[in-house]
Amino acid sequence: MRGIRQGGPGLAGRTGGPARRRAAALLAGGVAAATLTTVLAGAAAASTPSWRIVKTIHGPDLQGITAVAAISRTQAWAFESGQGKPAEWRLTGSSWARVTFPGRAGDTVTAAGASSAGNVWAFTAQVSGASRALHWNGTAWTVARSFGQAAGSALVLGPADVWVFGQPAAPGSGLGTWHYNGTSWRRFPRVAQLTGGSALGPRNIWAVGGKTAAHWNGTGWSVTSLAGVLPRSTLFCHPSADYAVARSARDVWAVGAGNCQDEQGPFYLLHYNGVRWRLVAQSARYGAPQGVAPDGAGGLWIPTVAGFPGTFAMVHYAGGALHRAAMPLPGTRLTVDAVAQAPHSAVTFGGGASYPAGNPGLNRAPVILRYGP
DSSP: OHHHHHHHHHHHTOOOHHHHHHHHHHHHHHHHHHHHHHHHHHHHHHHSOOEEEEEEOOOSTTOEEEEEEESSSSEEEEEEESSSSOEEEEEETTEEEEEOOOOOTTOEEEEEEEEETTEEEEEEEOTTSOEEEEEEOSSOEEEEEEESSOOOEEEEEETTEEEEEOOTTSTTTSSOOEEEOSSOEEEOGGGTTOOEEEEEETTEEEEEEBTEEEEEOSSOEEEEEOTTTSOOOOSSOOOEEEEEEEEETTEEEEEEEOOOTTTOOOEEEEEEOSSOEEEEEEETTSOEESOOEEOSSSOEEEEEEETTTTEEEEEEEETTEEEEOOOSSOTTSEEEEEEEEOTTSSOEEEEEEEOSTTOTTSSOEEEEEEEOO
């Protein structure tokens, strides 16, 4: 286009036939090239992965997607909680549809997980703390157990291998660490403070909570203190490690927060290299993590919330650095409270809510998000 603008005045002054035909050919070629460039640029932009809202649910205020689970790019579950009874949304192929869910009035779905379309788990809780473990076997939902406290996260490895951890808001005094073997539930008091885990296999699980990291080898938990890795607690700040992602025995990541009064942050990122844990990064720009999921390319997706009433940021750890990811709405109008990667892919699902700027308690609309194709 630069050449066309420079040559335009000189060509316009010519009146000879051959010169006019040459000018027309040059102009047409330039326009065609420019059009092709624009089309290709648009196609490239359309194919570039990004976070986008794929489902907005309109209904009562104070609703939101509070838990998500996925087994593939085309099979996932999202659970809506708030006023009234919770609802379940199921992705089959390319569309989300609401399906029957046995939630009770006042229930919040605090965690979910799945290993197959016939093995989905959802954990609900009341304000009182009373909670239930609900299991979908491909045909119907059943109540697998009731608890006295709320679950914070879950690992679903199979129908007879389910781990449940407490909530970061109450490390050491919440639900604790539980395991279901297909027949009965067992509590592990020694690691009651764990709040989030990640499995490399049934006999190779890494989990964190408070200032503790732990490893399950199939028969027992070994515990490592993170007190020398995280900053010290103060009167107004109580740092903790909350969620984990394990890639190998020498590559384990954990995210946490300072839990400082009125701030929620700062944000912490920790790494275990097979020998020791270290604090990789901390940032006052970001707040408390709401979860963590692999991005399918060696990085991490970490939804965070800072301050009150809360400013959301999707933190992306990639290339050895923290980045604030572009989102379809600003952090004052959107929150993402749960993330789940579709295994063996670069697709990640998120769940949360949109609302008027700076007012998360008004006109909330639950939203389901997706990153990747």
